[in-house]
Amino acid sequence: MAYWEAPPTTTSKPTTTTTKTTTKTSGTTSGSGSSGGGGSDPYARARADAKAAEAKAAKRYAAQGDLLLKQANALKRALSSKGFRKDLRRQLAAANLEFSEENKMILAQYARGKESLELSADTAEDNRARSTQEAGGNASRERNEALQQGIENGVGAIDQLKAQAASLRNWSFNMGQVNSNYTDEVNSLKSEHAQMVNSVVTARQNAWREREQQRAQSYRTYYDNRGQVLTEIGNKRGEASAAYDMANEQKSSSTYKKKSNSAEKAAIRSLRAAALQTGRGYSERATPSSITNWEGSANIENRIDPRQWGEPVLEMKDAEGASSRLRRWEQ
Numbered sequence: 001m002a003y004w005e006a007p008p009t010t011t012s013k014p015t016t017t018t019t020k021t022t023t024k025t026s027g028t029t030s031g032s033g034s035s036g037g038g039g040s041d042p043y044a045r046a047r048a049d050a051k052a053a054e055a056k057a058a059k060r061y062a063a064q065g066d067l068l069l070k071q072a073n074a075l076k077r078a079l080s081s082k083g084f085r086k087d088l089r090r091q092l093a094a095a096n097l098e099f100s101e102e103n104k105m106i107l108a109q110y111a112r113g114k115e116s117l118e119l120s121a122d123t124a125e126d127n128r129a130r131s132t133q134e135a136g137g138n139a140s141r142e143r144n145e146a147l148q149q150g151i152e153n154g155v156g157a158i159d160q161l162k163a164q165a166a167s168l169r170n171w172s173f174n175m176g177q178v179n180s181n182y183t184d185e186v187n188s189l190k191s192e193h194a195q196m197v198n199s200v201v202t203a204r205q206n207a208w209r210e211r212e213q214q215r216a217q218s219y220r221t222y223y224d225n226r227g228q229v230l231t232e233i234g235n236k237r238g239e240a241s242a243a244y245d246m247a248n249e250q251k252s253s254s255t256y257k258k259k260s261n262s263a264e265k266a267a268i269r270s271l272r273a274a275a276l277q278t279g280r281g282y283s284e285r286a287t288p289s290s291i292t293n294w295e296g297s298a299n300i301e302n303r304i305d306p307r308q309w310g311e312p313v314l315e316m317k318d319a320e321g322a323s324s325r326l327r328r329w330e331q
Helices: 044-079 084-153 157-250 254-279 324-330
Strands: none
Touching: 044 157, 044 254, 084 157, 157 254
8 A cells, every 4th residue: 555745835946756665465475375385276176066966966876776776676575576476376276176166066066967868767767667667568468369369269379479579579669669669768868968978078178178278378477577577677777887887977986887887787688588488388288188088977877788679580480290281271
């Protein structure tokens, strides 16, 4: 700060004076702020701030990478036995239960139908036995009547045999009718049972095929879900690797490099595993022979031997020693 001298007030001669300037320094002591003698770097503060910002950004990217890996690990729980596998077992158990219930219902319906057919077969057998008894009674009555008439009329032995043969033929015809009706009834019941067996086999086979289709769909859904989760895990691991790379760009660190490489390798493994899920599935099994060759268990059989009811042929020949005159008289 300069101080100036005041002008003279009373003097006859001007007096020449010199101006004194006094400078007052308000800075620091010599050497503290001078530009000479190796002074401080004016950009040091800026560089320090930049490094601090980079370190902060690196931590932020690393934290983001850690979070992505945690999310990937959380998704891995879906691949465990308590995830999709548990749901698959539940669906397979439900398919087995449905098949078991439907199969039991089909066999129960068959059992009721079989019981009805066997009852009809027993009724047909009872009718045959009664008709057989009636035919035998008629044959016995006709034979007795023929014998009685022959005795009353004094016919010979040959005529008696012919009369009895007539009653025998009549009995054979009646028995043929009885057995024919019985055989037709049994064959009708057996045909109805065969249709019932075909229906049961078809229904059980359809139930089996439906269960196999449900199993195939359950496995397809299971592998699709696994593929989607593995893809998501691979993507998150890939994002984590990129986050560690950005963290390493902000602040070079061997830890960031290792985490980035590890996350990248894990991402590739997950994506490869996801690709393999596409070709996996369940191969449907053929219907077992215990179903396709099932024949039922109804006891419906023809209980007669048709050979015993052959047409009776009575061989007749003249009595030995009979003369031609006697034979002409008999005619």
